[in-house]
Amino acid sequence: MALGDLKSRLAEEATDAGFAMARICTPDSVPEVPGRLTAFLEAGRHGQMTWLEDRATWRGDPAALWPDAQSVIMLAEAYTPDHDPLEDLKRQDRGVVSVYARNKDYHDIVKKRLKRVARWLVAEAACEVKVFVDTAPVPEKALGQAAGLGWQGKHTNLLSRDLGNWFFLGAIFTTAKLQPDEPEVDHCGSCRRCLDICPTDAFPAPYQLDARLCISYLTIEHKGPVDEALRPKLGNRIYGCDDCLAVCPWNKFANTARDYRYAARDDLNAPPLADLAMLDETQFRAFFSGSPIKRIGRDRFVRNVLYAIGNSGDPALCDTARQLIADPDPTVSDAALWAVGRLQGTSSK
Structure with a gap:
């Protein structure tokens, strides 16, 4: 199968599996990450999260995590709320739980979708795959920007012109060589x-x-x-x-969450x-x-x-x-x- 056709069908499979967007980069496409991570750790800004130090080499260099990988497929999963969560802060006798945690654990939901897409890719391209949902030392946000899903905003989270910033990230590392997408550029402007x-x-x-x-x-x-x-x-x-x-103004373009398990x-x-x-x-x-x-x-x-x-x-x-x-x-x-x-x-x- 031609690489272009495989990539197009991969995007269709990702959509069918429930993802809002899929883009591709290479494992070596984030050379800026090691320096940023080192500065973050040396400043002690990670607090008690010692696991960031323990696997800093892998987290700083995705290519070191699995040297055989040729491509990284980055996928976005929307969990956009149906109301403004800032309104909940006004009810001071009530607790406010972050939107992503008001129902099922997204790790389980996203990982099942990733495995479905990964199985399809293995069958189509006779390749090897590994899937990750933010519990492994993978710099998902940097890879997401390199793949063109969005850009890391001033709040350091990934945001998109198409999705706002209410979305989870998943990654599929593969030995299949796929055509990378163009990285996204910053669109925050002067907004604070x-x-x-x-x-x-x-x-x-x-x-x-x-x-x-x-x-x-x-x-x-x-x-x-x-x-x-x-x-x-x-x-x-x-x-x-x-x-x-x-408060991010790009949320006006946010997709509604497709999975009822993200509803509070x-x-x-x-x-x-x-x-x-x-x-x-x-x-x-x-x-x-x-x-x-x-x-x-x-x-x-x-x-x-x-x-x-x-x-x-x-x-x-x-x-x-x-x-x-x-x-x-x-x-x-x-x-x-x-x-x-x-x-x-x-x-x-």
Whole structure:
């Protein structure tokens, strides 16, 4: 089969599998990544994410991850919400979960689609393949730009003129030699909306992120107590943050999510903080079965909920927080004490 025909049929197969877009680059198409990654790590901006250091060589050089790979197929999967998530921040007695985590774990959904496309490619091109969904040391965003899916905006996330920035990324590495697409160029212009809205000023400069200040990092990756100076800035965000994504003007072109499993569960659409705070380990695991939230565990999640309770300004939630002061987990206990003090006006932080 001619390479051009194979590429065209590959795009059709990707669309049939549920992807919004598919583009191609080569494993060596992101020579800028090692330097950027080294600078990020040396500045300590990765915080507790030591796994970024552990596999820095592979993450910086996709060609080293699998030397036999000739092409990288980058695929985008839309999960666009049907409402403005910034509106949820106004309901301070309710928790705000990042849009991507309000239903099934996208890793499972995207990986199945990738495997379908990969099996098709193996059958058509007699090649080898490997599939990745952001759990492997792959610089997906840089490869996505190199392949022409979009560009890394000032908030460091990938965004597209066709999709906005509400989309997941998947990658198929293959030994098949496919014609690369043209890389995308920056279209952010003078816009600063994503930088200016950040509650914690997590962007030292455009196109740079200090994860240690990012609410997504603090509520998901950070273990132990969060710095008291940052806790009020979390607001009622209990898992992740969508502020910089939600304000991007390119979202006016965003595709609606095609998979119903990305639509928010009713019980994760602004859930009551009082209910979430009282989840024990068994209840937490049952409530978040099949959800990416399950990964952080009950203690870290309830910690986040207690910070949100402290920020709620609702004295009726004080009794809920007080019940957790004696929690066996010291971080939960600390968060409960902080929430009670804040609601009673004894903590100014």
